Amino acid sequence: GAVVSQHPSRVICKSGTSVKIECRSLDFQATTMFWYRQFPKQSLMLMATSNEGSKATYEQGVEKDKFLINHASLTLSTLTVTSAHPEDSSFYICSARERAGGLRWETQYFGPGTRLLVL
Amino acid sequence: AQSVTQLGSHVSVSEGALVLLRCNYSSSVPPYLFWYVQYPNQGLQLLLKYTSAATLVKGINGFEAEFKKSETSFHLTKPSAHMSDAAEYFCAVTPYNNNDMRFGAGTRLTVKP
Numbered sequence: 001g002a003v004v005s006q007h008p009s010r011v012i013c014k015s016g017t018s019v020k021i022e023c024r025s026l027d028f029q030a031t032t033m034f035w036y037r038q039f040p041k042q043s044l045m046l047m048a049t050s051n052e053g054s055k056a057t058y059e060q061g062v063e064k065d066k067f068l069i070n071h072a073s074l075t076l077s078t079l080t081v082t083s084a085h086p087e088d089s090s091f092y093i094c095s096a097r098e099r100a101g102g103l104r105w106e107t108q109y110f111g112p113g114t115r116l117l118v119l
Numbered sequence: 120a121q122s123v124t125q126l127g128s129h130v131s132v133s134e135g136a137l138v139l140l141r142c143n144y145s146s147s148v149p150p151y152l153f154w155y156v157q158y159p160n161q162g163l164q165l166l167l168k169y170t171s172a173a174t175l176v177k178g179i180n181g182f183e184a185e186f187k188k189s190e191t192s193f194h195l196t197k198p199s200a201h202m203s204d205a206a207e208y209f210c211a212v213t214p215y216n217n218n219d220m221r222f223g224a225g226t227r228l229t230v231k232p
Contacts, residue, residue, distance in 0.1 A: 043222045093162050
């Protein structure tokens with residue numbers, strides 16, 4: 001149980017285009033999902049927290065107009081990188097947390113990540 | 120606010136030797152503590168977690184960790200390293216009452232034949 005998927009696993013795009021990454025909780029309902037960015041050989045950097053049905057909360061320094069997050073259902077959150085540039089190239093990882101009161105509500109379960117390369 | 124410090128960015132052990140990865144935390148409220156493992160180009164997999172029940176927590180793949188409040192530590196151990204244990208390990212802390220999870224910088228474990 002507690003499986004989180006991400007799609008696509010890797011994507012290459014041209015500078016100026018937009019890219020959408022999907023994060024799905026496959027066997028549980030995730031009221032909260034998180035988006036992280038990871039640079040090579042570094043830890044995870046939290047970008048934003050999204051709660052189902054409400055606007056995402058962005059960490060300081062993360063441009064909300066560039067990284068659009070939508071959490072439209074209890075099993076799906078999307079991250080859209082708009083007008084991508086080479087410096088946006090990175091490994092993006094999502095995680096999902098069960099609704100409060102669930103057996104595993106305190107745990108974040110992670111997706112396999114998406115490698116984005118902007119040319 | 121809470122934070123995690125992982126001592127040693129790189130640990131190297133021989134196959135069959137004891138694995139000890141260190142994690143110290145800081146939290147103003149009772150914490151929940153986690154160890155995750157990351158293999159190259161993959162997401163994070165939960166190894167084990169402490170959520171205020173038993174202080175000695177057993178996880179997958181033979182790993183265990185002990186919560187020591189007096190030392191504010193949550194070190195990860197495994198009695199006998201296997202080649203497949205080579206990976207990046209992250210310690211994380213979250214307050215019991217909210218979403219805010221903070222990760223350590225990670226420790227890369229190398230297992231020598």
